[in-house]
Amino acid sequence: MARKIKIPNERLKRFAREEQKRKKNIRNKRKYYLIVCEGEATEPNYFEGLKQDLPKGVLTAYQIDIAGTGRNTQSLVDEALRLKEAYEKSTTRQVDKLWVVFDKDSFSPQDFNAAIQRCGNTDIGCAWSNEAFELWYLLHFQYYENAMSRRDFKGLIENSLKPVLGETFRYEKNSEQMYALLKEHGSQEDAIRNGKRLSSKYGQRQDYANHNPCTEVWVLVEELMKLK
Template sequence: MARKIKIPNEHLKRFAREEQKRKKDIRNKRKYYLIVCEGEATEPNYFEGLKQDLPKGVLTAYQIDIAGTGRNTQSLIDEAFRLQTVYEKSTTQKIDRLWVVCDKDNFSAQDFNGAIQRCHTSDVGCAWSNEAFELWYLLHFQYYENAMSRRVYKDMIENHLKPLLDEDFRYEKNSEQMYALLKEHGNLQDAIRNANRLAGRFEGRQDYANHNPCTMVWMLVEELLKLKQ
């Protein structure tokens, strides 16, 4: 029978202290992302899917929190700053990167343009879409550059997915499955290229309300994907 080796108590205590310090150091070195979304479900569900798809090592090195607010334009920016303050006080950690995700929808050009400009001057990432977030979904399948209303997005998404899934497929705005469906049946790198190409059509212009179609969601997605490097 093998003889049990007794580890001195002071060694165990030292190991415990070192392990506690190591875990504290890891927590202190973590980078903190806060993504504040206009929608309460559609955008948060998509980014939660993307987050969970990142390697475990990324989620150890980076804290990524996603909040759905139901706010829009200027009130969304106000809420993002409020949440930043709340999170930093409760965690005693600085938020390294703050992003907002918003849509043009039917908001006035003044409100939409003003919110984006405010983000730019405040060093806040702004993943805006004109007219709506679902444009990002469509770009996984095809490049579009003709102006379109968000009212047609649902039918267009269904037209892309029905042949791949089932003729009975119906797009549900708050679906928790869209990230997985797009990953399996769409092409994320094509979506990034298509969105980047669209953005290039309006380069240098600050009349964001007139950039239709256009989405900057690709910039946030690309930034999160680069965390794997």
């Protein structure tokens, strides 16, 4: 029988202290992403799905928090800045990247354009959509460039998924399954490519409320997928 080697308690305690210090150092070095969404469920559910799909090493190196607020345009930007300040004050850690996610919907062109321009002036990432976040879903299946209303998205999403999920499929706006469905039956690479194509269509124009359809969600998704 092999002889058991007894490790002194003091050495075990030192190992434990060193391991605890190592883990603390890793936590302190983590980059912090804060993603603040207009919707309280639709967008947070999608980004939570994406977050959980990132490699484990990424989630060790980056802390990614997602908040759904029920705010919109300018008030959403205000809330995002408030959350950033509150986090940094309570933890003494810096928020490395702040993103907001919101839609045009029925908000005035002035409010919509001003919120986007404000983000650009304050280095806040802005994943806006005109008219709605669901355009990002549709781009997983094909390219769209004809203007559409938010009332159109439900039927178009259902038509895209019924061939694989059956005629009984109905799109539920706050579904927790959309990221998984899009990953399995759509193409994120196509969605990013289609999003870039839409963005380039409008060039440097800053009348964002007239960019229909268009979404900048691809910028945030691509950035998250490239994290190392």
